[in-house]
Structure formats: C-alpha cells, structure tokens
Amino acid sequence: MTTRGNVIGVDIGTTSTKAVIFGERGKVIASHAVDYPIIKPHPDWAEQDPDLIFSAVVESISIAIQNANILPHDILALGFSTAMHSLIAVDQSGQPLTRSIIWADNRSVKQADRLLKDMNGLEVYKRTGTPIHPMSPLPKLLWMKEEAPELFQRAYKFISIKEYVQYQLYSTYIVDHSIASATGLLRLDTLDWDEEVLQLVGISRDHLSDPVPTTHILIGMKQEFANKMGVSPDTPFVVGASDGVLANVGVGAISPGEAAITIGTSGAVRTISPVQKTDEKGRTFCYALTDNHWVIGGPTNNGGILLRWLRDEFGSPEREVARKLGIDPYELLTQYAEKVPAGSEGLIFLPFLSGERAPYWNANARGTFFGLSLHHKREHFIRSVMEGVCMSVYAVALAIRDLTGPIQEIRVSGGFAKSPFWRQMLSDMTGKELLVPESHEASALGAAAVALYAIGEIDSLERIKDWIEIKHHHVPNKENTSVYLELFYMYERLYNCLKDEFDAIAAFQRKL
Template identity: 45%
Template sequence: MINQQRYTIGVDIGTTSTKAVLYQEDLQVVDSTYVGYDIIQTEPGMAEQDPKAIFQAVLSVIRTLMEKDTSIKEKVDFISFSSAMHSVIVIDEKNELLTNCLTWADNRSTELVTQLKANTDWKALYQKTGTPIHSMTPLSKIIWLKEYHPAILKKAKKIIGIKEYILYQLTGEYKIDYSLASATGLFNIHELAWDQDILKLFGIEASILSEPVDVTYRWPAIQEKYADEMSISAATDLVIGASDGCLSNLGVGAMNPGETAITIGTSGAIRMVTNHIVLDTEGRTFCYYLSKGRWVIGGAVNNGGNVMAWLTAVLYPEGSLLVDNGVETRLEQLNRLAEIIQPGAEGLYFLPYLNGERAPLWESQATGSYIGLAAHHTTGHMVRAAMEGVLFNLHDVWQIIQEVGGLSKTIKVTGGFLNSPLWKQMIADIFGRPMQQPTSFESSCLGAVLIGKDSEETAEQTLLQENRVLVEGITESKIWMQPNQPIVEKYQKIIPTYQKLAKEMSNVRKVLSETN
C-alpha cells in the first residue's frame, strides 16, 4: 500500500538554538533535531549573534529531518516558523549585513531608555504598542544605534529581526508577522500597522521596516538553491508564523480564560491568552498579537534557570561531585540539599536580579542579593532561597497579570526546570494552583504548525475550533503536582515579606549606583 501520510515541520529560532520538529497530519511527532550557537559578548551589556550562523542552523535542522527519510521530501505540506522576539539586524542596499543580530538580552541602550522614560510620555507609547519601555525592545536598540553608530544607519536599507532575515534568504521578501511586530515598540496593536507618530518621533522611516502581515501568511515556494540545501521540495509552502512566547501558549493548550502558561528555561515568562487587547495602566505587562481575536498578555523575566547555573558554578566550580550512590551532577546535588530545607529557607531571601530584570521591575540595572543571611544558613538554604526567589519574582508578575486579565485557575508549565521534582512542587505550592505539565513536545514548534494549519483554511479562522479535538488531544495535560495546602498557607505569609524587601532594595540599589 502506498503511504499517503502528509507531514508538516515546525521550526523555532531560539536564542541559544534552532529546533525543528517533523509532525504527521495528526500532529504526532515523527522526529526532532536542534543546532546550538553562541552569544557574542565582547563588551558590557552586549548580546549579539551571527545571523549567518543562525540561518545555517535553520538549513541544517530541516536537512537533518529530511535526510533521515528521503521518501517524504515531496510530502511536506509546509514549514512554519516561531522565533525569539526583540532582535535587530541592519541590512544595506545590497541586502548584506551591516550588523550582527542584537538579541533581546542586549542592554547597551539602558541609559538611553532611562532618558527616554524621563523625557517622554512613555506610558502613552506603551498604550499604543503593548510593549513595555525597556532595553530589550527594537525601539530601544534603534535609538542606541542612532546615538552611537549613526554611520551604520546611514547605510541602512532595512532594519529587521532574525526571522525576517531568514525568511528573506528563503523567499526574497522582507515581511514581519503581526506577532513579532507587536513586540517591537513601533507597532500600533490597535491598528495592526507601524505607528506613524512613533516613527516620526524617533526619526524612523516606515520604508526601512518590513511589511507587516498576519501570522498565517504563506509563501508558495522556497528559493531553489536553499530547498536543495535542505533536501526538500522547492514547492513546499512557508508559513511566517509568530513569536515563540505566543506560540508556546498555543502549543501547550493554554488558550482558555483562566489558563496560565509558565516557561522557565534560562530566563522565564508567564502568559495568558485573552480575546481582546489588555493593557496595564502602569505599563508593567506586555500585550502581543497571537491570531485574529487572540492576544497574549504577560511578563518575561531575565532570571530563571540561569540563576541556578550561576549558583552551581559559584558553589561547585570543580564539576560533578562523588556521593555514596555514584556520580551526581552539581545541579542534582544542589537540588538534594535544597529538598531538606523548609519553605522560606529559615528567613533567608534571595532577590534573583542577577541579569537586570524585565517584569515586574523593568529595570535593566537591577542587581540580585541575599537578605537575612546568618551563620546557621547552609548551602541548602542558599539554594532553596534562590529557587524560591525566582518563583516569587514570577509570582509577582502573575499577580499583575490577574489584575488586568482576570483570575488564573490552572498553570501549565514548560522548560528545563521540569527535570527537578522540587521545582515542580514549589510551583504548585507558591502559586497555590495545580501544576500541569503538557505532554506536547517543543510547544513553540507545535504552535507554529497549528498556525500553519489555520492558514490552510479557506473560510473563517478555525484555530482551536474545527481542529479542537485534534489540538486538545495533542496538548492534553496531566496534573503532576497538587499544591500542599499547609505549605501554600506558609508561602502566602512569606511572599508579602519578599515583596517588601524587593521594594526596599530598589532604594539600596540607588545608593550603590551613586557610589560606584
């Protein structure tokens, strides 16, 4: 019998790697692969990447999937793309690179952002764009380039992001999806267009930016030379897709009122989907476009698993430790030590702002600290306090989201921290909600494919409607951890103290900045 199975590919262009997943029509995973790459940091605040290396990573992951089974080359209906937000690349008249890719983590514009917030009605900008004013945004990076590298901008034909760069190579067209555009600080989310007043205010020509299109936009072909490099048919459709955070919500099935998605990888984010634009009067939350009639509100934090990586390197710089049952990794050792410490770490608190902070502070120059450290505190206390600090910080963002977006009833979580049972139980206890781990694989890749399936429809949008049974089946979650009520109540008493300390330490940081 001839195999009539059709396939799709979801590609997620991330900060540390590009991942690709091959799916069957029923969204079952056939295969997956990834390619990693480095961050370039040669000066304080710098966080750049080589766009050409990332493009080669995209070609490589798709080629790897195709070469494992050459018979499916003509059976892939489309490739759909997810991408990290807030990147900036400057392109010249010959469509060549004038800069590397400035990632979201590049915060060299911090001082200029401080000036911007002091000298403009920044809340009015936020109300138009849904993007908090911060060094992460393309707006801030363009302001920085204007101030310190005006010669580069004089040569610029286009200012784009990493997904735009990759899709230009594959199609020859500069387009940006509404989702990524809504995270630039330049895009009016009410009109779904570049905001002409903001562009005029900062001296940016609309022609230098890509054409905004909906997330379902597709190209009917790939440039042949790159199709050959990927071992795929040039007639394969490309779907522009959306941003990684928005697609992650879709991929884990956190799409209904009261469903919150939390991702903790190197950094972290907490998000909720609404059916209308929701903005915070203080500009503390983002509101990004997902699809027609669906918006993702939330906050991203700079400090997640990277806090544990830092603490592990500080406490155990020599590598794995030998314990009674064999070789135990440094991180496993720290988790084991933290497990025996009571919630609250016996009065030890940790503010996790090691890498500055986005939500809830939106303070690029924030620094971390231990508070309440005493002689009786051990390594386990320090680890427990650090883990709690990361989650307390996310809890603060969660409370703000509920203020503007409504009550959160369930929490679906993704990210590398799920390898730790302690992290998972702490999520349930600190948030006081059942912690669910979706069974879907690589949620942003799956979300990209779901967007692609939606773009195949000829009638009205059917995202999570006609495909509801299929989607809910693939994103089905099971409850891994129930909150332990006595510990929930204990954390409810501890969290206000953390919040007071976080507020007081902002004054301490001001004193430190004045003396350094």
C-alpha cells in the same frame, strides 16, 4: 484531530534552533537542535551572529528530516517560532551591518529611561503593547541613532532575526504581527507601524518590513536552500509568531482564565485574551497572535540561567560527584535543595542577576540574598535561588490577574518542567494546580499548529488541545503556600526598598 502528513515546527531560540517534525495527533517523529553562543563584547551587551543562526535553521531542518526518513511530499508545511526583540541593521543587499542585538542586551538603558520619563513612554506602551525597556528594538534604535549615527544612517532596513532568515530564503522583507508587536513600533489598533514613534526614532516605514498576519504563507524558496533542507521550494512556509505566544498554543493555554508559565533560560507568564489589553501601570505586554487571540503577559530575565550560574560558578564539587555517579549535576543540586524546608529558613533571594523585566521593568535591578545567617548552608542557597525564580514568576502572575481576572488553570513548559521538585515548588508558590503536558516542545508545537491553521488543516487553534496529553499534575501544599505568601510580601518590600540602591550599584558597575 488528524492530518494528511507531517508538519515541521521550527523554534529559533536564544541559545539554539530546534526543528521538530510532528505527525498524527502531534506525535514527535524526529527533531534536531543546533546550538550557538551569545556574544558579549561589552558589559550590558548581548549579541549573536545572524549567519550562524541562519545556518542553524537550515541544518536543524535538514537533519530532522533525515532522522525522520521522510520525503519532501510528506511535509505539509513549516511553521516558525522565534525569540522576540532582536534587531539587525542590514544594507541594501541584505548584508548585516551589525550582529543580532538580542532581548538580553541592556546597552540602551539611558534611552529607555528617557523614553519613559521624558518622551511620553507610557502612552507609547499603551498604543504598542510593548513595555518601555532596553530589551525592545525601540530604545535600541534610539541608542544606535545617538551612539552609532554613521551606522544608523547607512542602514537600509532594521529587522529581526526571523526577518533575516526569511530574506535569505525568499528575498522579501516581511514581519509577522506577533514579532512586530514586540518592537514598540507597531500600533495594536491598526496592526501597522506607529508614525509618531517612527518620527521619534527618525526612521520611515521604508526602513521596516511589511507587517503580515502570523498565518501568512511564503512559497518559492530558493532552490539552493530547499535542496539543503530536503523540502520542496513550494512547501508552504508559514511565518508564524514569537516563541512566547506560541508556547501558550503549544501547551493548550488558549482560553481565557488559562495561563502558561514557561521557565527556560528566562521565564514568562502568559494568558490569551480575545481583545487587546494594556496595563495602566505598564507592567505587562500585549502581543498579537491572530485577529481574536491577544497574548497578555510578562517575561522575566532570570530562570534556569540562574541554576546554570550556580552550577558553573559554585558547583564544582557537585559536578565532580555527579560525574562519578553518572547523573546530571542539576539533579544533584536539586537533591540538596530538597533537604531544606519551604522558605529556605528565611533566606530570600531577589533573582535579578540580569536585571529584570516584568513586572518591574528595571534593567538596574541586581541579585540580592537577604536574611543570611550562620546556620545557612550550601543547600539553603540552592533552594533560595529556585524559590526566587518562582517568586519572580508569581509577581508577574499577580500583575496579569489584575488585568485579565483570576487565573483558573496553569500549564507549564520549559526546562524547569523536567524537575518534579521545581514544579511542586511553583504550585506551592502560586497556590494553584499545575498541569504538565507530555511534550516539552511547546513553542515548536505552537508553530506547527499555526502552520496547520494557515493551510486549512485545522479550523481553529483551539483544536490543538486534541493533541496535548497531560503527563503530570501538582496540587499545592497549603502549608508551604502560607509560608511562601508571607515571604513573597517581604520579597516585594525588599525590591521597593532597594530600587535606589540598585541604580547606584548599576552605575558603579558600568564604570568598571
């Protein structure tokens, strides 16, 4: 597959926005990323500055174009990928009344619990495809209505960070079906707002943007921002989808039986189905991509952020040694973990330092080391943390298998994919061969593919596989798989035994 020019995939993520310029056959011509912080003004809160993120979008595109040394007429289109579940209240002039409340925010735990137990939450999930959890805008809106009623009443619109960016550029309120289907407010069968849920929250459809397909094209960007970016105002701006569903496209996990596993700051397992599917137990999500592509999967809260936690809070010696050796501290942590056999000699880690989403959807879950004895050393803790992340991902994969059938092929992406050791561990955990694409820019590449599809440069998303080269593959070690299977069942039993205690300790922590 070849194209007439360059396409830009923009990935608005949790910790940074990256613009990636792709040329012929998906070759990366240039890229640039701009970081921004997560603001935590209170326990369980997680927010970001929407204007800082908008500036990051403009800057990342501008510098990527400068680095590529291309002109506006060399750009076919821009496609956008965005993290899900953000919520911003804005006034009538489009000014934010709140920061962007992101997926990691757990302030609406009580509202989510009440939705699930007393407000027919499981049926709401079955209609909308979004599990009932504080991550999603539905319980966040209920929290705002109950805890900040004056703000709630003042709001003109409730939007996501992508809608905020689009409004700044085009002065229009639209939301793609993918982002909308992750709000808990959109019916999957009609791809329109669910009137019953809106009444439950106490808002009307006028408080929300107009839903549009992921291939919807905007033209006529404000000249000021087009000049800053280095694009033409009439360059097609394809609204795109959420980062999770686009990661599947970007690694080529598009056909039934193919799964994508992403472990970055958090993690996720996803597969694409030609039809909508929700889970009777409410364990998985169902989000829109196109009319005949529905992404079934589940996210985990705890991925690479746990290694960062280890490095920052307990890894001072490793950081100092790594500095002297001129290597990445993560590389040193991994070398220590490699000294320990699979299973960490019976040290099991429940990796719920940020609560957990799929498959348990329990914001009160907490991290737990189990099986600790005097023979366990520093390296055992490091390996058990890495194994705990893999176990949480495997639990999601099993829930998806129950819904969609056997997973035949796994393709991986995210920061963890840079570690051969961690990739092999996941292969051993799942008992499946892992394929590692050449590019780690899965969501940006998926956004670029949807943009090309929208403007007619490719006739199907499946054509993106022509761009994807497999750089590595891992075959599971059967002995390690046997060890992990035994420990995984113990991991699940531990979670179930500790559910009540998680509630108790979470309530205690919220009083501090």
